[in-house]
Amino acid sequence: MPVNLLATPAADLYPVPGARWGITEAGIRKADRKDLAVLLLDEGASVGAVFTQNRFCAAPVQICRAHMARNAGQSHGIRAMLINTGNANAGTGDEGLSRAQACCIALARALNLSPEQVLPFSTGVIMEPLPHDRIVAGLAAALADARPDNWAQAAEAIMTTDTVAKAFSTRMTLGGATVTITGISKGAGMIRPNMATMLGFLATDACVSPSLMNQLARELAEGSFNRVTIDGDTSTNDSFVVVATNKAQHAPVTSLDSTDGQVLRAAMMAIAKKLAQAIVRDGEGATKFITVQVEGGKTGEECRKVAYAIAHSPLVKTAFFASDPNLGRILAAVGYAGIDDLDQTKIDLYLDEVLVAKNGGRHVDYLEADGQRVMKQREITVRVVLGRGEVADTVWTCDLSYDYVKINADYRS
Structure with missing residues (x-):
């Protein structure tokens, strides 16, 4: 039973303007469970990410790195993320890369984007072929479900051995404007994040310069997810993504050392720490x-x-x-x-x-x-x-x- 951890009620999770989650049951590993999620971002969003330092990294991690590099400095940027549970698509060689790429292509076509604007994420069993046909078949239902208030459902959809959905949210004032921060994470075992967490997604509608996003992701990971461990194992799939949709009505943050930058980073760090500590509280078999x-x-x-x-x-x-x-x-x-x-x-x-x-x-x-x-x-x-x-x-x-x-x-x- 998780240690002093309850799922945050959906009503307490604030939608982040410019971000929508869609959830479905694709039957990737088990029937009758949410196992496929898409995160859709409005044009103009900024994205930063850090990934596992495990040298045997999963196919989706390899593709995410390539797509992040391709979009560095581009005006169109990352517009969608695709997350499946039940299969890690790790230790799957070239076929795993092809299947992950096929999923990106299918989602990109449905959204009229280029495949490089899609980031894929997978979690689950290692060394089993990704059932990409089920993922592609489930995209229509996931897209039809896309809503700004789906954060609680998204937290459930990315779970594996987790017993509690992990999601936290806050609102603050920045530059005279109300700013929302909401995040989800998953993980219960194979946790000693050597960069981030098993999977974590943290979004804000704050306006942040795109050039700061990777720095922000690194600093948040270092102060939160890189301070937790369950069993000392670093996963092949660890990924932590930070999104700024740039919808809030304040002057853009152009330095994390500025007054607004420090305030935003502290507020996001508080949520990141809650997400990281929730992973430990829900550690496999944990009682303390x-x-x-x-x-x-x-x-x-x-x-x-x-x-x-x-x-x-x-x-x-x-x-x-x-x-x-x-x-x-x-x-x-x-x-x-x-x-x-x-x-x-x-x-x-x-x-x-x-x-x-x-x-x-x-x-x-x-x-x-x-x-x-x-x-x-x-x-x-x-x-x-x-x-x-x-x-x-x-x-x-x-x-x-x-x-x-x-x-x-x-x-x-």
């Missing part, structure tokens, strides 16, 4: 949401090394599942994180407010009952103080339960 905060580092990189060493450790994660305060496992992870000149005599370890270890050793006042009390909570903060500098960073993760193994053992059945 864990914040790993590392302070006192020399650099952000070494703080992240320590945080991920803790967050990825099966021994640490299973201890949290069992509410077992076997906290030497955390100190061991700190030690093998890869900081060669680490001084263990300066390290402090906290569970929430409980000081567990001081100067590298068990604190004299620490009681195991206090540690167990914290570990029984649904939400826990692990705080490590390295005593090396002034830098801090944070990673969000979950525990590792029996159900994680069951879900992944039965994934293809």
Whole structure:
């Protein structure tokens, strides 16, 4: 059961002017489920994206990169996105590329666009042929369903092993105008995004210079999706797309360091963090949401090394599942994180407010009952103080339960 996570009611998700979602059931892998979505953008929208750093990237990722490059600096730009679940179209070779391209061509023809104006996305089982005929056949129904208020349905349509649709929305004032920000994401397993998330789409009607969009996507991903992990696996299909439809009535943002740029980035980051943390809260088999905060580092990189060493450790994660305060496992992870000149005599370890270890050793006042009390909570903060500098960073993760193994053992059945 997800950790303190409920689906956002559709009524609480604001439509983004200039963007419409269409959803249908195409029977890509299973019958009677939403598995095909199209996102249609009005002319003039700006798009930025980041994709997986996994070298064995899926066919749709390869095509997205090519289409993004082709549209860089073009006035017509990206106008449509096509997302299917149930099949990742990864590990499928040239045939996978051909099938993904065929889907782009079919959608482009239906919309009177060029195929390069379409971005394809897939998620699901790897190394199975994409049933592109079912996708093409489902396009008419998806297009007929296209509406500005379909964000909740879109969040459902991109799910795989997710148990809760992930969508968040906000409104703000920018340059005297009301601006909307709405996003969806999916992911529950095979999550250690090495750029973004399994799939994430974040849109605003703010006016943003096209030249800033890739920078904005990178910065948002780095502060949110690149701070979560479930099992340490980087997917072949990770994709995070940021859209500005440029419909709001304010002066365009031409620098993210300007006052308006900083305000917009902060508001979008808040939604991106909610989407990223929702993935961890709905992690496969997760029973606990864990914040790993590392302070006192020399650099952000070494703080992240320590945080991920803790967050990825099966021994640490299973201890949290069992509410077992076997906290030497955390100190061991700190030690093998890869900081060669680490001084263990300066390290402090906290569970929430409980000081567990001081100067590298068990604190004299620490009681195991206090540690167990914290570990029984649904939400826990692990705080490590390295005593090396002034830098801090944070990673969000979950525990590792029996159900994680069951879900992944039965994934293809």
